[in-house]
Amino acid sequence: MDYSQFLYMTEELSLLLVILLVFLADLFLCREPKEGEQLEPSAKSPIAWVVLCLFTVHTLVNLLPCLNGSMEVTSAFGGMYQHSAMMTVVKSVLNVGTLVVFLMAGGWLSRPENQVKRGEFYLITLFTLLGMYLMISSGHFLMFFIGLEMASVPMAALVAFDKYRYESAEAGAKFVLLAIFSSGLLLYGISLIYGATGTLYFDLIGAQLSSRSLMSLVGLTFFLSGMGFKISLVPFHLWTADTYQGAPTIVTSYLSVISKGSAAFVLFTVLTKAFGASDLASEWNRALFWIIIASITIANLFAIQQQNLKRFMAFSAISQAGYLVLGVMGGTAQGQTALVYYLLVYMVANLGAFAVINVIEQQSGKIRIDDYDGLYNTNPKLSFLMTLCLFSLAGIPPFAGMFSKFFIFMAAFNAGYQWLVLIALINTVLSLYYYLLIVKAMYIKKNESPIATFRSDNGTRAALVICTIGVVLFGIMGVCYSYIDSLSVL
Amino acid sequence: MNFLSIFVLIPVLMLLGLWLVKGQKGIRSVMVVGSSCLLVLSVVLTILFLQERAAGNTAEMLFTASLDWITPLHIKYAVGVDGISVAMLLLSSIIVFTGTFVSWNMNKEYFLWFTLLSAGVFGFFITIDMFAMFMFYEVALIPMYLLIGVWGTGPKEYAAMKLTLMLMGGSAFLMCGIFGIFYGAGAQTMNILDIAHQANGAHAIALAQQHIWFPLTFAGFGVLGALFPFHTWSPDGHASAPTAVSMLHAGVLMKLGGYGCFRIAMFLMPQAAQDLGWIFLILTGISVVYGAFSACVQTDLKYINAYSSVSHCGLVLFGILMINQVAATGAVLQMLSHGLTTALFFALIGMIYGRTHTRDIREMTGLMRIMPFLSVCYVIAGLANLGLPGFSGFVAEMTIFVGSFAQADTFHRVLTIAACTSIVITAVYILRLVGKILYGVCTDEHHLKLSDATWEERLAVICLVAAIAGLGVAPFWISSMIDGGVAPIVNHITAYAADLSLNPFM
Numbered sequence: 003m004d005y006s007q008f009l010y011m012t013e014e015l016s017l018l019l020v021i022l023l024v025f026l027a028d029l030f031l032c033r034e035p036k037e038g039e040q041l042e043p044s045a046k047s048p049i050a051w052v053v054l055c056l057f058t059v060h061t062l063v064n065l066l067p068c069l070n071g072s073m074e075v076t077s078a079f080g081g082m083y084q085h086s087a088m089m090t091v092v093k094s095v096l097n098v099g100t101l102v103v104f105l106m107a108g109g110w111l112s113r114p115e116n117q118v119k120r121g122e123f124y125l126i127t128l129f130t131l132l133g134m135y136l137m138i139s140s141g142h143f144l145m146f147f148i149g150l151e152m153a154s155v156p157m158a159a160l161v162a163f164d165k166y167r168y169e170s171a172e173a174g175a176k177f178v179l180l181a182i183f184s185s186g187l188l189l190y191g192i193s194l195i196y197g198a199t200g201t202l203y204f205d206l207i208g209a210q211l212s213s214r215s216l217m218s219l220v221g222l223t224f225f226l227s228g229m230g231f232k233i234s235l236v237p238f239h240l241w242t243a244d245t246y247q248g249a250p251t252i253v254t255s256y257l258s259v260i261s262k263g264s265a266a267f268v269l270f271t272v273l274t275k276a277f278g279a280s281d282l283a284s285e286w287n288r289a290l291f292w293i294i295i296a297s298i299t300i301a302n303l304f305a306i307q308q309q310n311l312k313r314f315m316a317f318s319a320i321s322q323a324g325y326l327v328l329g330v331m332g333g334t335a336q337g338q339t340a341l342v343y344y345l346l347v348y349m350v351a352n353l354g355a356f357a358v359i360n361v362i363e364q365q366s367g368k369i370r371i372d373d374y375d376g377l378y379n380t381n382p383k384l385s386f387l388m389t390l391c392l393f394s395l396a397g398i399p400p401f402a403g404m405f406s407k408f409f410i411f412m413a414a415f416n417a418g419y420q421w422l423v424l425i426a427l428i429n430t431v432l433s434l435y436y437y438l439l440i441v442k443a444m445y446i447k448k449n450e451s452p453i454a455t456f457r458s459d460n461g462t463r464a465a466l467v468i469c470t471i472g473v474v475l476f477g478i479m480g481v482c483y484s485y486i487d488s489l490s491v492l
Numbered sequence: 493m494n495f496l497s498i499f500v501l502i503p504v505l506m507l508l509g510l511w512l513v514k515g516q517k518g519i520r521s522v523m524v525v526g527s528s529c530l531l532v533l534s535v536v537l538t539i540l541f542l543q544e545r546a547a548g549n550t551a552e553m554l555f556t557a558s559l560d561w562i563t564p565l566h567i568k569y570a571v572g573v574d575g576i577s578v579a580m581l582l583l584s585s586i587i588v589f590t591g592t593f594v595s596w597n598m599n600k601e602y603f604l605w606f607t608l609l610s611a612g613v614f615g616f617f618i619t620i621d622m623f624a625m626f627m628f629y630e631v632a633l634i635p636m637y638l639l640i641g642v643w644g645t646g647p648k649e650y651a652a653m654k655l656t657l658m659l660m661g662g663s664a665f666l667m668c669g670i671f672g673i674f675y676g677a678g679a680q681t682m683n684i685l686d687i688a689h690q691a692n693g694a695h696a697i698a699l700a701q702q703h704i705w706f707p708l709t710f711a712g713f714g715v716l717g718a719l720f721p722f723h724t725w726s727p728d729g730h731a732s733a734p735t736a737v738s739m740l741h742a743g744v745l746m747k748l749g750g751y752g753c754f755r756i757a758m759f760l761m762p763q764a765a766q767d768l769g770w771i772f773l774i775l776t777g778i779s780v781v782y783g784a785f786s787a788c789v790q791t792d793l794k795y796i797n798a799y800s801s802v803s804h805c806g807l808v809l810f811g812i813l814m815i816n817q818v819a820a821t822g823a824v825l826q827m828l829s830h831g832l833t834t835a836l837f838f839a840l841i842g843m844i845y846g847r848t849h850t851r852d853i854r855e856m857t858g859l860m861r862i863m864p865f866l867s868v869c870y871v872i873a874g875l876a877n878l879g880l881p882g883f884s885g886f887v888a889e890m891t892i893f894v895g896s897f898a899q900a901d902t903f904h905r906v907l908t909i910a911a912c913t914s915i916v917i918t919a920v921y922i923l924r925l926v927g928k929i930l931y932g933v934c935t936d937e938h939h940l941k942l943s944d945a946t947w948e949e950r951l952a953v954i955c956l957v958a959a960i961a962g963l964g965v966a967p968f969w970i971s972s973m974i975d976g977g978v979a980p981i982v983n984h985i986t987a988y989a990a991d992l993s994l995n996p997f998m
Contacts, residue, residue, distance in 0.1 A: 339564070398634045399627040405562075408623070408667065412565065415671040416679070423671065427664035434660050438637060438653065446641045446649055480562035487564035 010078040010085060013064050013093050014135050020056045021128050027052045028121030047112065050461075053124045054104060061097040064090060069485075077141060081203055084141040088489040092267050092342055093135055099260045099349045100131055102468055106357045107252045108461035109364040115166060123163065126156045127256065134264035138271075143192045143202040146272065150188070150232070154181045157261065161249040173248025180241040184231035191224025195276075204275035211279055219285065222277055226289055229272075232265035233323050236296040243304075246316035251363055254312055255356035258319040263345040266326045270341055274333040287331060294331070295425055297324030302432040306439075309370050311359050314436070315352075318395065321433055322348055328426060329410050332417025339490040340406070340413040343483050347394065347406035350472030354391035357465045358384050361458045368453055371440060376449035384458065385444040387466050394473045396437040397430050402477035409483060494557030496537075496571040496618045499581065500628075502529050503611035510604050519600050526607070527589040530614070534578075534585040541578050542969070545976060552980045553620060553685060561624075570621040570683050575977025576824050579970060580617045580744075580751060583831045584610065586959055587743040591736035593952035594839045598734070602643055605635035606736065613744050622670050622682045622756065626663070629752070632745060633659045633716075636729070636737070644732040645845075651725075651732035658725040662715025666752075669709030673760050676701040687760050688984060699763055706764030709757040710772055717749025717809050718802045719772065720779040727786075730798035735842025738794065742801045743835035747827045750808040754820070758812065759981050766815060766990035770903065770997065773813045777907045779806030784917035788924075793841045793851040796925060797834065800877065803914055804830040810911055811892040814904065815985055819895025820978045822888055825971055829876075829884035829963060836873040836956040840866055843949050847942045853925060858934030863944045867930045869953050874922040876960050879915055884963035887971070889915065903997040 008015065031048045068090040075086045104124065111120050133152025140146035158181060162174025196202055198217040199210040211218045230238035246254045273286055298321045305317035326348065329341030361384070362377075363369050378385040394403035407430065415423045458466075476482050506526035513522055544554050553572030561569045573581070588610045595602065612632025619625050633656070641652035674682060680693030687694045697705075715722040726746070730738045758765040783803030790796045804826065811823025843866055844859070845851050860867040876883035879890075896908040934940055945953065963970060992998045 336564075393634065399630045404627065404630065408626075409562075409565065411667065412671055412674075415668075416675060420668070420672070424664075424668050427667055428661070431657055431661045431664055435653070435657055438656065441637070442641060442649060442653075445638060480560075480567070483565070484563050 007078040010076050011083060011139075013090065014132060014139075016060050016063060017128065017132050017135060020060050021125060021132070023056055024049070024053055024121065024124055024128065028125065031121070047108070047117075047120055049120050049124065050104070050108060050111070054101070057097070057101055057104065057128075061094060061101065064097070065094040068094070081205065082140065082142040082145045084139050086489070086491075088338070088342070088486075088491070089138050091486060091489060092138055092264070092345070095342070095346050095349060096131065096134060096260050096264055098468070099263070099353060100127065100256070102350075102353045102357070102465045103127070103252060103256045103260070105461040105465035105468075106255065106353070106360055109361060109459045110250060110252050115164075119163070123160070126159050129156045130154075130160070131260070134260070137268050138264055140268075141204055143195070143204070143207075143276075146268070147185075147189065147192065151185060153261065153264070154185065154232070157181070157257070160253045160256070161245055163253060164250050167248075169248035170250060173245045176241055176248075177245045180231065184228045184238070187224045187231075188228025191221045191228060194218070194221035194224065204272060207276040208278045211277060211282055214281075218282070222282065222286060223289075225272070225277075226286065226293075229265060229269045230293065233262055233269065233327065234320050235293050235323055235327065236300045236320065239297070239301070239320050242320055243313050243316045246319070247310055247312045251312065251356065251360040254315070255353055255360065258315065258356070259349045259352050262319065262323055263326075263349060266323065266330070266341060266345065269327070270330045270333070270338055273330060278333065283333060290327060290331060291419065291422055294324045294327055294422065297321060297327070298426055298429045299432075302429055302436070306432070306436045309372065311369050311371055311374075311440075314371065315355065315359070318433070318436070319352070321429065322352070322395065325407065325410060325426060328414040328419075328422070331414045331419050331422070334413060334417050335490045336416055336487075337410075337413040339483065339487040340410040342486050342490070344406040344410045346482070346486075347402040347472070347476050350469045350476065351391045351394035351401075351403055354466060354469030354473060355388060355395065357462055357469065358388040358391070361462045362453060365456045365458075366453045371443055372447075373453065374440060374443040375447040376452035377444040380452045380455045387470055388444065389441050390470060390473050392437040392440055396434045398434075400478060401473050402475070403473070405477035405483070494555060494571050496555055496557070496573060498533060499530070499614040499618050500611055502526055502533070503607050503614065506607045507604060507611070510600055510607065516597075516599075519603055520596070523592045523603055523607075527585070527592045530585040530610075531589045534581045537573070538578055538582055538973075541573065541575075542973060545973070556620070558621075558683070565623075565682075566680055567623045567682050568621050569619070569624055571618045572620045572685070573618060574980075575973040575975070576751065576755070577617045577977070579824060579828055579974050579977075580747060581614065583747070583828050584613050584617065584744045586955065587740055587831065587835050588613075590835065590839065590952040590955050591739050593948040594739065594842060595734065595736035596948045598643065598736075602639065602734075605639050606740070609635040609639070609737075609740060609745075613740075613748065616748055617751070620684045622674065622684060625752070625756070626667065626670055629666075629748060630660075630663055632748065633663065636733075636741065636745075639737045640729060640733045643734040643737070645734070646732045647728070648732040651728040655725040655729035658722065659716055662712045662722065664712070665708045665715075666712030669705045669712055669757070672701060672705030672708070673697065673756070676705065677760075684755065684760065697761060702761040702764035703768065706757055706761040706768055707771070709761070710753050713749045713752035713757060714772065714775075714809065715749070716746060717753060718746055718779060718783075718805045719749075719809060720775050720782060720802075720806070723779060723783070723802045726802055727795050727798040730801065730838070731792060731794040735838060735845075738838040738842070739835040742798070742838060743831040746801065746805050747808070747831055750805065750812065750823065750827055753809060754812045754823075754981065758815075758985055762985040762988045763990070765985055766988065767994045769813045769815065770995040772809065773904075773907060776806045776809040776813060777911055779803065780810060780911045780914045781917070784914040784921070788917060788921045791853050793844070793853060793925075793929075794838070796853075796921060797837045797841060800837075800918065800921070801830070801834050803918065804834070804877075807889065807892055807911065807914070810907075811895065814892075814896045814899055815982060816895050816898055817975070817979055817982045818898060819892050820982050821971060821975045822891030822893075822895050824974045824978060825884070825891055825963075825967065826888035828970065829888040829960070832956055832960045832963065833873055833876045833883075833885060836869070836953065836960065837877065839949075839952055839956065840870045840873060843945060843953075844870075848939055853928050855936070856929040856939070857932045857936075858930070859939070860930045862934060862939055862942050865944045865950065866953075869957060870930060871926055872957055872960070874926050876964070878918045878922045882961070882964050884960050884967070887964055887967040891971070901998060903995065
């Protein structure tokens, strides 16, 4: 075997290196409590610094050659592993998101019960990220499936990370059961496709599949349901609200952005490559058409009624996933650009909102919308940043969210789905309503016992700075979109 | 960078300044300096514009510039002004200037949102790229939520939410319409002039597509222009908003709707505008009459004025839908005139409310003796509103109705006559109102102790009265400038043959 092929997998190798170094660092830097010793909450954590530094270096090392334009399209292992500049950009987007999550996590990890698990948190998160990398770069269904499993099994451990909390353990159980079930569906779909074509390479499948064979249609259906679960699209969304609510807030934010975003990009790749034949394409477009309408509308209707902010964000994330998948419609290059751009913008806005939710939960333990009444009077800066992020999520200019919505709607419109776009647009009004409910709570409503004034920790501040810069600048600077567009090829 | 961009740059700098300064004095000075700069800039722009026109420059848009923004989608930051936008910029800067003085005692956050709103308004009027226009349009809408929700009065939360959601619903249709225009015209340019004149890769939009996207776009802008039946946000919103926000909203923001209907919906889809304009003409005819009647039965000063705005803004859409030059010129004059009078009205109502703490006309009487300055100005505003010669309202409404009557067919004639009745009804409610609250003997002893306007209030009111009177006495400078801006658009629309069979009333 030619081991030099591994050298094509630069991103995966460098992430693996980070993981190994963190493993070693974890051995020496994390202190176990002695028998009977009570740990004090402590903000000092050398391991966090190690992880942040290593991970930043990893992000930059991989992104910079790509920005230079010196990236070539390569593949390894006979095409099982694909590599293109667009994939690097998506991975870098995920990297930035993970970095923000790590920054936010400081306060939560410094709690006494989590101090011993600090290193584990970083490691497990990085492993899921490695799985997503493999998924994004796959050119073969087996590779894809390995990546998917690698991303979802450690994710269940993350969801149940607060294992002493009943809700967290319950959420973990729910997640792992449904994840395995959906993986089973997906695998069955893949096996049917293998039966229909005799190969698992995306390119070869694409040349052979057609809607004439019932087997390939059933395979497509199972594949779509499996992916629908990962992206949490209606009607495969039922796990989302409970899991998001039960999981630690940090993990929820990671789930809602990173995990979802990578799955949406992979959905695009696989659908256009493996199911790109024109008669099959019309089938999955028709399916996605209804899935999107259902996801956006039902999630919006449910989000309006939520009182728990994490449940609320869960439904908001489902409807945002619906918008994200609009970029898949028609499978155009414009759609791909719009999808990646939407992912980028959605990521900063959603993580910014979660950073505020998380820091407030850590400081005061409050997580309901009516707890936020009068927040502006006590914590004006946090409320203001939360407002920016919510406006961006709702698609209000001059924040980036409006640009990403405009572009993704434009792509779907250009692909010929005008009425779908109109329905989605009407839904943005609904979503504006519930985002404004939080703004209203913070600014307008009065509260006799508001959340006390506090100073957030430095990690959260840094995360919020990154998110705010993203929310304000990614839209106005047209160069972001243009750059992604220059890489987008089918 | 074109000097028109300064109109957006100044509010952005003001935002920065407001963020940095401390204390009420600092806030006031930033606001006064910034809004004065805007006022001076718009006057300078008007002079430059007139000079350029006098020098024989007949280009449709002057001072155009274009900057690549989002290249793959052909989105540019393109600016340019014609007679209509210069008039609108002038109006906006007057309202922002006076609004600053009217909200003299407000705090920093209020002014931040207020300035953001004005940035959106100015941006909307200077840009000629559909995406940039849409962006600025939405920038102007969203601060309303917080401005009304936090600093408003009455059922403010309900009003703010209703207003925001209805306007955003309108902009959802609008966005769809913009996509339709962009892709219908060949997906090569977002520039309005290019699409209209089929330059730079744009081709004519197919008739079938125009018939779909015209109603969407027109209704989208129409929501902001208080088109019946989408006007219901307007009375609630205006009544609950703080004074300067009502001024800016009724005075300028509602004009965004009319301007957009004319500049985007009708200009870019000329055939559909002629074929389907009748639907909206009927709706807007209803707004005109219905708004006036509704104003008659209200007892809250702000509600009266809000319904009066629905009626007068209806006339704006009515004028442009007549698709002839005189009526359209009148419509733009009406935008100006209504903007100024309604701003004056809302300013005065705010000042009176600030003293009496009631807006119910049944609880006020004989204010003329107590606050003579405010009352006299209130009478002036009322007279200007009902179209007394010598004030701007007369010039505008006269031009609209003369132009409308020039359409010789029964359908347009009947509608024109119906809309004309609004003049009489306006007189009814204005005179009743003035008689009720200003004259007579004051019976409420609390009201007897009230004081007249302070200097900053006087300054704001005098500015507005001067502008109204100026426009009424010497309208020709402005009206010839507007006429020059309207002519190419109307000629462009009428150059296409209309399909009259789509109108069942013809």
